[in-house]
Amino acid sequence: MNSLFVRRPGTRALVWALLTSLLVLYGFPFVYLLLTSFKTPLDTIAVPPTVLPHRWTTANYTSALHRGGVVASFVNSLTTATLSTVLSLLIAVPAAYGITRFRTFSGRVFIMGALVARMVPPVAVGIPLLSMIRALGLIDTPTGVAIAHTTVSLPLSIWLMASFFEAVPDELDEAAVVDGCGRLEALWHVVLPVVAGGLAVTAIFAFLASWNEFLFALLLTAVRAQTTPIVIANFQTQFGLDWGAMTALATMYSVPVILLTLILQRHIVAGLTLGAVKG
């Protein structure tokens, strides 16, 4: 198994204790968010604040779900994030492989270029991007938003995948080519399974980047493709903040990504175990 694995019971107990206290601190804001979603409107921002609701209520969930467009926005978010993840991986995996395996000068330039793309403050390219997406006829469609989101996630995907490919020894795909595989086949059948864990991690981040993105979604969507972060933000208006409903919707909105992480977690473990064989 893992090389850092600790067996001595005393040490293990200490590590568990350390980790638990870290997690309690780390998890508190989220627990607070969750508890707030069950509070009555006046309790949500009580003075002085309380941790537990005085009276538990699910009214916030009902009111969040009854708001127009919430369910549709969930579907839009899911479509957009899935498209963006697939697009990002489809483009990033070959690119990262090309960069790390063949070590050409253009590859080195390219990975720095990808880094520049990551540096760009979204607002600096927002308006030209808006014009381009409109020119492509993709304004207010999940595809248009997914393309915009991919500009954010693609550089990270390339970099992450490159770092995972770096960890795989060249001998592996060389052996595969000797075995009679084409080079694309070697990537597909031999290298990718080894970095499956890395692939899962990259997918999670690409998905999250799109799932929670705000500015492009704001600029590029109107009636048909509005994603949930915009709807969540709409609970804060010029006339007041519906913090209870907002936390309720935010909680519900995090459920799909938790499920995704749980599903991919198995693959992460599987991929990492495969990776360990190479030693």
Added chain:
Amino acid sequence: MRRADDRTFATLLMAPAAVFLGVFVAWPLVRLVIDSFYRISPIAGGPRSFVGLDNYLRALRSSTFTSAAVRTVAYTGLVVSAEFVLGLAAALLFSMLGARSTVFRTVFLYPLMIAPVVAGLLWRFLLIDNFGIVNELLSRAGILSGADAIGWLSNPDIVLLSVAIPDIWLTTSFMTLVIFAGLQNIAADVLEAARIDGAPPASMLLRIILPLLRPVIAVALIVRGIDAAKAFDIILIQTKGGPENASQTLSLLIYQTMIRFSDPGLASAMATMYLVVMLLVATVAVWFIWRPGTAQR
């Protein structure tokens, strides 16, 4: 596998990504740089006049720009170092526990799943004067003298730290996950050998684990550094850059100048300078800690 057509094959593999980034990022960037030499009316069809380097000089002469630049450096340093220390610690702890830590790892990922717009407001309510729960709990625990002892978001001297906390909270998981994945790929026999040699844990960490993790750490640090430097949405929600502009970072200033203050030319010049500096810093960082595609094994 160095065949004559390797170069072509590598180029083909990179082509889709190059085309995508070229069309959707590089082209808007070219327009950004061009815009930086113009004074532009914010409404389409309005006047547009070439002003040479005037926008650059205006930016450099304003103390708003220079102090935002200093703040950005401080903010980025703070966020990235805190995330690295916490992320590495968590990843090591997870590794020590092996498969049993799965549940914890999932919990640890949780903040990543919170939309920044919610995270910003959440932390605003955790920290704000009068009804922030953090001060309330600290004062009930006897650590603070009263619930208003620390003005997290209203004291200009500490507000930059306060707006960094949510960013750290949100993305330490990223650091943890990447480092954890890297740790899994360290060959077991290397560590086993060191352990048998009787190397103390600290020297194992510094002399074996960290060097082996270098590529992974490099990616994590560079990516997070870049992201932290361009952070603006969470700060915007928490303080709008205040009080007294004490939490106004460069990307927040660029955003405000571009859209809220309707001065796209000036904002483009600021963004161009920001990008040039970031590129220089990143090149140096990449050069020193990781040379992708050149690593010798």
Added chain:
Amino acid sequence: MRIVRQSRTMRSHHWEVLGGAIALVALGLTACGAGGTGGTGAAGSDGAVRVLVEAGGHAELQPVADAFEKETGTKVTFVELPYDGLYDRLSSELSSGAVSFDVAALDAIWLKNFSAGVKPLDDLFTPDARSDLFPALLKEAEVDGSYVGMPVWTNAEILYYRKDLFDDPANKQAFKARYGYDLAPPKTWQQFSDTAQFFTRKGIYGTDVKGAVETEYLATLMQAGAKDMVLSGDGNADIDTPEALKALDFYSGLATRLKVSPAGAAQVDWAAAQNLYNQGKTAMMRFWAHAYTQIPAESPAKGKTGVTVLPAGPAGTAAVPGAWYLSIPKATGNAAGAEKFVEFAFDHNDLGVQTALGLAARKSALQKYQSKPGHENLGALVAALDAPATTPRPANAKWQQIVDTVLVPMLQKSVAPGADNAALLEDAQSKIEALLK
């Protein structure tokens, strides 16, 4: 290589994944999203009127849209956005030259910035229409000689007070003994200061002081008798004045000198102030008129809140109108439908009063309801808007920048202990001059 053979067996599975992925992308290319009613891609292709609106304002316009649809058969589609997001969206779309909406509800302070991108609506401002609008709103709607937005609802700050505390006999007696006059909703700055001090005791404060927003200080400035609101008529900075100092001393003095407000004034914004009052932590609140209908049922202030105009300074009472305007972008493909909707919204302005927010813009609409129970705030709102010193915010393209970079930081410094208000105003004056250069 064991791995190679192992993974070869997974070959077919792998290709399935890739095939699925490609199919998904292909699907996405044709996907048209889950929301709305469709047909909104091309500008007004089906004659529907698309209205861009701040999320809170949507409720105000929905009854109008329903009536419009019933009467004309034309559909109205709303795009709801958060306040800052709406500005960003408008700014980006007008800057790119193509728009995805036919009508937009604009905050008053945005009119100047967007005036070049929206149509003049002078035809709708008939003498009848003009006589039914508050002078401050008319002045605000007119940018560079033409009316660029039709008022749809307006707000203004009024004074909220806890009737139960003011009516309490023990309080009345103690107040009279201490200040020599009867306890009543304060009519002047002095009375307001006295009352705020009187009610500040354990667990409750007299009022709040808002350091993170500027409009209330602007109203105070007008109450002090300032000739200009920050900028003079010809667009020059005019804030380093004795009146501005008097106003600032009163405004932040409540926090620094009298200490009648909760700590952390620098970050107190509208939401924070409203929450403090609804939680029963402040006895009086200066706030926008709409909050009257928004007090939660379980709040200690529910049913015990009285309203009146803001306390008067040397120049009497004054407020800053917080109006929203319907405007039509020049680039819309459905100008005719848009204009019809804006006109309809003006004609049926009173429909807004019956919504949860209960606001409108026309005098007649507000006056129709002001004596009805549950709408007590409207009387105070009308009085505030009719006050002679009530002035709209200056129409200046740099206004937002002046607010964000000069006025709000100035207020935040001013509410800190030991602030030198005269120096702050002098500094603000020179900063605004530099911005306007």
